[in-house]
Amino acid sequence: MKNYFFAVTLLFVFSACKENKAEPETIISKAQAEDTLNVQEAKNKNYPENLTKVFDAHGGLDTWKAMKSLIFTMDKPDGKEVIMTNLNSREALLDNPESTIGFNGEQVWLLNKTEEAYKGYDPKYGYNLMFYFYAMPFILSDDGINYADAEPLVVEGVTYPGIQITYNAGVGETPEDRYVLYYNPTTYHMEWLGYTVSFVPGIDKKELHFRRYDNWQKVNGLLLPKTIVGYGYKDDKPTEAKQSTEFIDVKLSKNEIASSKFVKPEKAEFIN
Template identity: 30%
Template sequence: MKISYSLLGLLLALSVIACKDAPKQDVSTPQQEETVASAAYPIPNTWIEKRVASANKRLNATEAGQVLWRAMEAHGGLEKWYSNGYFSFHFDYRPLNGKGVRDSYQTIDTWSNKARHNSITDPENIYGWDGEVAWVKAKDSTSFTYDTQFWALTPIYFSGQPFVLDGEGVNLELLADVEFKGELQKVVKATYDAGVGSAPDDYYILYINAKTNLVDAFKYIVSYPEYFPNGGHAPEKTTVVQGTTTVDGIVLATGFKSYMSADAKDGLGEYITDIFVSDFSFSPTVEDNYFSKPEGAEVLND
């Protein structure tokens, strides 16, 4: 990453840590618990233990779930993922054709899936999702040239794998093993119950290394109804992890390369996007009302 980006990410991270922590919503937590939890981190240990125990029981009841649970353990464990608190990172999404670049530093409430993004080019341009309302506060219409409501939680479904699949309403299927880049992979497909989140027709197909239990790649589709009001979805893409780092006990991907799955050769199709991820941190607190719509912001999903 460029030095200027890293320094900017660090400054933004320090602003979060100084307090010292229409996207798919987490369906594993009752609404009452989400409201209380978001008001006062750290999450009580009893809540984390209950959630992890529930996921453990549910996942280990099936062969596909057992594979996913082992992946969560290899990536640091679901308990560590939640007890670490708010998750911040710089996510730089760069299509090779130069169109649709999306570059922001973001903080995610992993417990209740809330998000706040700052533009890297101008940190005063911000957007977010507070669990019910998507909002944006930008200097003008050119500040964000992409759908910020859709993108508010999209990066966590890259950087949060496999933990983002722990909830109820997620259906898992074990597919046939495959060899990918010379390594045997256990393959788990995740789909969603009707009405879960803003795009229940989405799916993810995880390639989980049979030796390390780490996620090496995943396939996915986008079926966001705002883009496909009559049904359907975008072509499937294959996203390949480009390296990992360990932050506060959690193994995280430092980048991805994306390919079109159609007409794939040797497991990969046309190379289309680079994604660089950096400036990771976890923190137990953020400022009051950090994810709420700030004064002067526009509501996107009225």
């Protein structure tokens, strides 16, 4: 009888050890399953063939979907501006010497660091404005997007085929916006972006503005912009080069930024 109880006890301890050992493996497999799901969802979407080739030319949509956070810095006349974003939740923080704008996943907030009135972009749109431009072309894989062929863009004797992007109602703060991605017909690299602006008063909301993408840097296997050049525009065509924005200290990671980073500070105010 003693031997029986001893055997049962050993069996119980051995089973408990097996259960305890299995738990970390289950946690790891869940994280792996989440990444696999993101990649599989991207594969299941019916992207236009030419857009898929653009994604591939920039490192591949599967690689982008495996990433969880993006941080980059812009060196501006008034100091460095740092933008960090969690790619899945779109929690975001834009920080410069004069102000900080944050999005906690539900609400936008503003912290004005000066005694003067805030003079930047409307925080409701400004917190992710440069992130959106910077994450091209991969940001165009988001849900709620419609694709169509656009008239090619001819610049300096080169014809760039175009892909028009529109949004379903209720997608983002400005679903009426329209974008046109123009790509190099040989390399399939994105070279131009045409876009409408609907959140700035007093300008034509249907006319295309332009930015040029022709200088890239490789980060974690993906081609991301090193510089983006803003252009003048007329009749839905770019005219002369204007301001060039350089992006430095770029970090693209498979790890999320802690959500506490995006919580509103006590002195900040929520934006309605």
